Amino acid sequence: MYEELGDLGFVPFTVALDRCADDPRPFIEGAGATHPSVIDSDHVVAELYHIVNVPTILWIDERGRICRPHDVQFGTDTFTAFHGKSSAPYLEMIRAWVRSGEGAMSDDEVRAHRIAPSEASQRARTERALAWHLSKRGLDAAAARHFDRAGELAPKDWTIRRGSMPIRGENPFGPEFFKLAEEGVAVYPMDDVTPTRES
Amino acid sequence: MSEPFTLIEGDAVHELSATLSGDSVRLEPAALEGSLGWTLKPEGLCRGDACVPVRDRAALLKDGLVDLAGLAEALGQPLALDLGERAAALGTPAEVRAAALDRGEAPDFTLPDLEGRMHSLSEHRGKKVLLIAYASW
Numbered sequence: 001m002y003e004e005l006g007d008l009g010f011v012p013f014t015v016a017l018d019r020c021a022d023d024p025r026p027f028i029e030g031a032g033a034t035h036p037s038v039i040d041s042d043h044v045v046a047e048l049y050h051i052v053n054v055p056t057i058l059w060i061d062e063r064g065r066i067c068r069p070h071d072v073q074f075g076t077d078t079f080t081a082f083h084g085k086s087s088a089p090y091l092e093m094i095r096a097w098v099r100s101g102e103g104a105m106s107d108d109e110v111r112a113h114r115i116a117p118s119e120a121s122q123r124a125r126t127e128r129a130l131a132w133h134l135s136k137r138g139l140d141a142a143a144a145r146h147f148d149r150a151g152e153l154a155p156k157d158w159t160i161r162r163g164s165m166p167i168r169g170e171n172p173f174g175p176e177f178f179k180l181a182e183e184g185v186a187v188y189p190m191d192d193v194t195p196t197r198e199s
Numbered sequence: 200m201s202e203p204f205t206l207i208e209g210d211a212v213h214e215l216s217a218t219l220s221g222d223s224v225r226l227e228p229a230a231l232e233g234s235l236g237w238t239l240k241p242e243g244l245c246r247g248d249a250c251v252p253v254r255d256r257a258a259l260l261k262d263g264l265v266d267l268a269g270l271a272e273a274l275g276q277p278l279a280l281d282l283g284e285r286a287a288a289l290g291t292p293a294e295v296r297a298a299a300l301d302r303g304e305a306p307d308f309t310l311p312d313l314e315g316r317m318h319s320l321s322e323h324r325g326k327k328v329l330l331i332a333y334a335s336w
Binding site: 008011013015016018024027029036045048055057058061062065075094098117127130133145149162165 | 305322
């Protein structure tokens with residue numbers, strides 16, 4: 001898509017919420033990515049934007065303003081059978097936005113369609129920060145206590161709960177994940193706005 | 200007795216010494232100023248030109264030492280604490296994050312790519328940016 005739209009003043013900026021560069025390396029190298037592709041093991045972007053699941057996509061206009069807020073959408077149909085979303089309608093929306101600006105929302109609309117950070121979610125991120133620090137020092141038992149506490153404070157934030165599974169030696173596609181999926185995931189308001197099926 | 204203690208705020212990791220008593224952590228005022236930059240003054244807790252009034256000075260200052268939980272309370276910051284490993288993290292209040300998002304501007308950040316080269320969102324001002332947070336999990 002970057003190859004197709006890059007000349008029109010468009011750039012995808014990908015942020016991997018992974019523990020180290022080697023986790024997303026196959027995705028980045030496999031895609032032959034020439035756009036900025038960064039690693040965010042400290043969850044800087046997750047916190048600044050209050051991201052609670054992946055893949056989360058936002059549109060940012062030429063003035064640096066968010067013009068379409070958090071939306072869980074997919075660039076491919078690999079997991080369509082699991083989550084029920086087709087990629088085509090959203091990819092078409094991106095093309096229209098880049099070409100004509102269509103689909104951009106006003107500041108008020110953006111505000112009305114995002115979830116706000118809460119006291120509990122910020123406490124969860126703080127516990128996660130401590131857990132991640134302890135984990136990097138090899139203090140796994142102490143790290144587990146704080147990952148657990150973070151998960152209790154933000155039970156539907158998958159950047160915290162599913163994102164900590166690889167760090168904790170758990171399989172994010174295994175039984176622990178399906179247990180988590182049964183508890184449900186936080187959903188952005190855009191889920192009701194963006195078409196996710198081909199018409 | 201003073202012991203080594205790690206205090207994390209944002210991307211800064213401060214190694215200092217603290218007095219642990221019961222379930223509380225206390226810092227020398229000089230250690231607080233040298234790490235997080237806060238100084239206790241008559242008008243409150245001050246960092247640079249900015250001061251935060253302190254409602255409960257007795258909860259903040261105990262035996263001449265700054266109580267970490269009292270500090271977090273006075274600053275309105277979430278605190279995560281591990282007494283066993285002598286480490287704590289201070290977070291950002293929800294209203295600070297919410298206010299930044301309410302302003303409508305996309306918060307800037309600088310992070311490394313696979314090769315360690317740093318990239319900032321703001322380098323792409325003037326273009327339409329699709330910000331994609333994803334993960335291998």
